[in-house]
Amino acid sequence: MKADNFPETPDELPPPAPIKGDVDTAGITRVSGTLGTDDGLISVPLVGHATRYVVRVDLSGSAPRLVELRVIAADDGGDIDPNTMRTTPVRRLASAAAWFITQADGQFLTVDEVREPRRLSRPERAASRHLDADHYRRVSAALMSARRIGAPAREAVAVQFRTADKPVPLATVDRWIREAKARGYLRRDWRTTTDLDA
DSSP states (O other): OOOTTOSSSSGGSOOOOTTTTTOOGGOOOOOSTTTTSHHHHHHBBTTOSEEEEEEEOOSSSSSOOEEEEEEEOOTTTTTOHHHHHTTHHHHHHHHHHHHHHHHHTTTTTOHHHHHHHHHHSSSGGGSSSSOHHHHHHHHHHHHHHHHHHTOOHHHHHHHOOOOOTTOOOOOHHHHHHHHHHHTTTTTTTTTSSTTTTO
């Protein structure tokens, strides 16, 4: 069963409007180090933040690890107060820098990133334990898109929702599928139906 008023594929989703704290992906730049490596500093601007953030990440583990953070006050004489530090989105900065590095310093985008702009503006959400309705809708759309082209659907979701280049375990994908069905975002017969547009 298709959820009311929900687009069938990610292509049909309207691009999200940027909100305060989103990553300004067009403004990410390398400050130092070698192209495509984690050996230097990356500047990550956030929408609506007067401060600038310069970070260094370590990509050797299973998830990006922030190892250096510089918070730079605005050029107009702003300051860095306790609230600035409290509201600094550390995971978002680390994930944005990791994305930038792994995409050859932002020189290319994957098809999934073009289809799902939120993946770029809020890159840490893919690794978040808090999974909202939007997540299960995306899982459903990814499963059906894979079926349409004859790809192994569960494996396609595992790769599409990967973090730090590690596919999501299939057991986790199976839990997501059960929850997407329970919420009405995925047909119960999604594996066998021949009506892929329903």
